[in-house]
Amino acid sequence: MPNIVVLVKRVPDTNAKITVSGGSLDLAAVKFVTSPFDEYAIETALRHKEANGGTVTALTLGNDACDKVLKDAKALGVDNLVRLWSEGWENLDSNGVQSALASAISDLGSEVVYCGKAAADSNAGSTGPGVAERLGWASVSNASTVSFEEAGVEAMIPSSSGQARVGLNFPCVVSLDKGEMEPRRPNVRGIMMAKRAVVEVISADAPTPTVNVIRYSPPAEKPPGKTYEGAGNVSSVVQALRNEAGVI
Amino acid sequence: MSNVIIAETKNGQLHPSTAELVTAANSLGGGITIVIPATSDSASATASSIMGVDKVITVIADCFSSYDASSWAAAIDAVAPAGNLILTASNDSKDLGARIAARRGMPIVQNVISINNGELTSPVYSGKALVTVSLNGNAVVTIRANTFAAADEGGSAVSSVVNQSADVGCAVREMIAKANARLDVSEANIIISGGRGMGGPENFAQLESIADVLGAAVGASRAAVDAWDGIGHGMQVGQTGKTVNPNLYIAVGISGAIQHLAGMRSSKYIVAINKDAEAPIFQHADYGIVATWEEVLPSLKAELESLLN
Numbered sequence: 001m002p003n004i005v006v007l008v009k010r011v012p013d014t015n016a017k018i019t020v021s022g023g024s025l026d027l028a029a030v031k032f033v034t035s036p037f038d039e040y041a042i043e044t045a046l047r048h049k050e051a052n053g054g055t056v057t058a059l060t061l062g063n064d065a066c067d068k069v070l071k072d073a074k075a076l077g078v079d080n081l082v083r084l085w086s087e088g089w090e091n092l093d094s095n096g097v098q099s100a101l102a103s104a105i106s107d108l109g110s111e112v113v114y115c116g117k118a119a120a121d122s123n124a125g126s127t128g129p130g131v132a133e134r135l136g137w138a139s140v141s142n143a144s145t146v147s148f149e150e151a152g153v154e155a156m157i158p159s160s161s162g163q164a165r166v167g168l169n170f171p172c173v174v175s176l177d178k179g180e181m182e183p184r185r186p187n188v189r190g191i192m193m194a195k196r197a198v199v200e201v202i203s204a205d206a207p208t209p210t211v212n213v214i215r216y217s218p219p220a221e222k223p224p225g226k227t228y229e230g231a232g233n234v235s236s237v238v239q240a241l242r243n244e245a246g247v248i
Numbered sequence: 249m250s251n252v253i254i255a256e257t258k259n260g261q262l263h264p265s266t267a268e269l270v271t272a273a274n275s276l277g278g279g280i281t282i283v284i285p286a287t288s289d290s291a292s293a294t295a296s297s298i299m300g301v302d303k304v305i306t307v308i309a310d311c312f313s314s315y316d317a318s319s320w321a322a323a324i325d326a327v328a329p330a331g332n333l334i335l336t337a338s339n340d341s342k343d344l345g346a347r348i349a350a351r352r353g354m355p356i357v358q359n360v361i362s363i364n365n366g367e368l369t370s371p372v373y374s375g376k377a378l379v380t381v382s383l384n385g386n387a388v389v390t391i392r393a394n395t396f397a398a399a400d401e402g403g404s405a406v407s408s409v410v411n412q413s414a415d416v417g418c419a420v421r422e423m424i425a426k427a428n429a430r431l432d433v434s435e436a437n438i439i440i441s442g443g444r445g446m447g448g449p450e451n452f453a454q455l456e457s458i459a460d461v462l463g464a465a466v467g468a469s470r471a472a473v474d475a476w477d478g479i480g481h482g483m484q485v486g487q488t489g490k491t492v493n494p495n496l497y498i499a500v501g502i503s504g505a506i507q508h509l510a511g512m513r514s515s516k517y518i519v520a521i522n523k524d525a526e527a528p529i530f531q532h533a534d535y536g537i538v539a540t541w542e543e544v545l546p547s548l549k550a551e552l553e554s555l556l557n
């Protein structure tokens with residue numbers, strides 16, 4: 001029966017206002033949640049267990065503020081909660097994050113890992129494929145639906161001509177897109193279980209970062225646009241797109 | 249310092265974004281090699297002719313007929329010289345870049361939109377902030393399409409071909425073609441998107457007919473995708489859909505929620521058509537028309553037809 005790991009990340013709510021001052025971010029007033037694509041990963045991991053048995057472990061990398069997203073996953077039905085952390089990890093680059101996660105996953109003895117296709121904060125999408133490569137596993141990214149087999153999974157992924165149905169043998173990493181599925185909501189029993197749940201904290205080695213953040217800045221302000229009242233102005237807009245903007 | 253571009257091909261031709269990657273590589277400084285993963289040597293001449301390129305290596309392998317992360321990474325890693333690796337920030341290249349970075353124990357910086365004095369800038373937090381990083385060593389870098397100018401033609405780089413093989417990690421069992429062969433939003437220079445304000449999926453036909461005049465792709469908000477069967481998730485633009493960066497984005501009956509803006513706010517020009525003058529989309533539009541789409545779309549189509557046909 002599969003030993004399933006799902007990777008979750010704590011990120012600012014996508015509705016949150018992000019304030020930048022003096023080159024750094026001010027996230028003090030921001031509400032944090034599970035990254036939206038990770039909700040599809042949790043849903044897929046739980047469906048995998050419901051279909052074929054096994055256990056689901058939610059794994060995150062972060063300080064103790066991240067226990068909350070693990071407990072939220074517990075409320076949905078995952079079995080085990082593991083948080084990976086060491087002092088001095090505040091500024092890991094992708095190399096460090098992936099090395100640490102890969103070593104934790106191999107210690108957990110997993111054969112299939114689900115994660116979101118990208119985290120809502122960085123929008124990078126590097127973790128799934130990067131962890132797979134470090135483990136020497138197969139991977140697919142941006143899967144919209146996954147079905148479960150004895151020795152692997154089948155996933156639908158976008159391709160240049162439409163969609164491709166691909167098969168992967170264990171061990172493998174699958175990153176999830178939104179797709180058709182609706183992630184479940186926690187029930188009362190789940191929420192009670194989550195309150196009592198214990199988070200196991202583990203550590204690993206991670207290489208020193210070689211990508212270093214210099215500063216954050218607000219996005220470039222666009223000059224204010226022109227707004228016209230009424231459909232009679234379509235012609236002016238079309239002319240402007242041709243003559244001012246030069247895009248048609 | 250040396251920069252290695254991993255190019256994309258489409259139907260055997262070099263992807264036009266490659267010339268933008270050359271400009272990005274130039275701003276990092278150092279030599280430039282283009283590596284082309286392909287099933288035949290049909291794209292190398294175009295690559296050699298990009299100004300500023302020193303060397304072109306076409307890697308021919310069976311696995312390159314359809315995308316598979318692990319075999320592609322292995323086959324390319326065996327051939328690509330050391331240095332920074334530069335790819336376009338498409339779905340497949342972001343994924344491939346992450347695998348090769350991991351294989352070489354290098355970090356990756358995704359979605360870069362500018363490079364100045366060795367500092368790389370990318371949008372983060374759904375485009376609500378930019379982060380600027382420095383590199384202390386080689387890295388894999390992916391570049392957003394349509395943010396760097398294309399390098400000129402007129403170069404004459406040396407070109408070679410290498411045959412490579414690799415085990416395939418995932419097996420394609422079936423390719424399912426798109427129901428209608430419309431241009432994908434992530435490939436389009438112009439996008440016209442509809443939201444819940446379109447009232448129903450049948451009204452997207454009006455957006456399609458304007459898209460046909462413009463050679464545009466049709467996109468949608470999440471509200472439209474979730475509400476209507478005919479509007480597929482492949483069309484969704486935003487936080488949980490696609491991030492697009494076209495020259496022109498026309499939003500019709502879309503309010504401009506922060507999660508929608510996350511996917512399209514970096515478009516060069518934005519046009520909003522909405523009946524509500526208070527809709528947040530107008531704050532981000534270069535040109536706004538306050539009116540219903542029922543009033544606007546027929547005359548928009550007529551105006552565009554008379555201008556373009």
Ligand SMILES: Cc1cc2nc3c(=O)[nH]c(=O)nc-3n(C[C@H](O)[C@H](O)[C@H](O)COP(=O)(O)OP(=O)(O)OC[C@H]3O[C@@H](n4cnc5c(N)ncnc54)[C@H](O)[C@@H]3O)c2cc1C
Pocket residue numbers: 014036442443444445446468469470471472484485486487488489490500501502503504505506507508511521522523524527539540541542
């Ligand atoms: C985690 C998360 C992720 C999300 N991801 C995405 C995403 O990827 N993409 C996305 O789009 N949204 C996303 N959303 C949803 C987002 O918050 C909004 O709900 C959604 O974008 C609204 O879509 P809309 O603008 O089409 O609909 P509405 O907000 O309902 O706006 C409809 C607009 O149409 C106008 N209108 C009505 N009738 C007409 C008419 N006849 N003519 C002209 N205008 C008319 C109205 O004035 C209104 O402004 C996400 C939300 C969350 C919480």
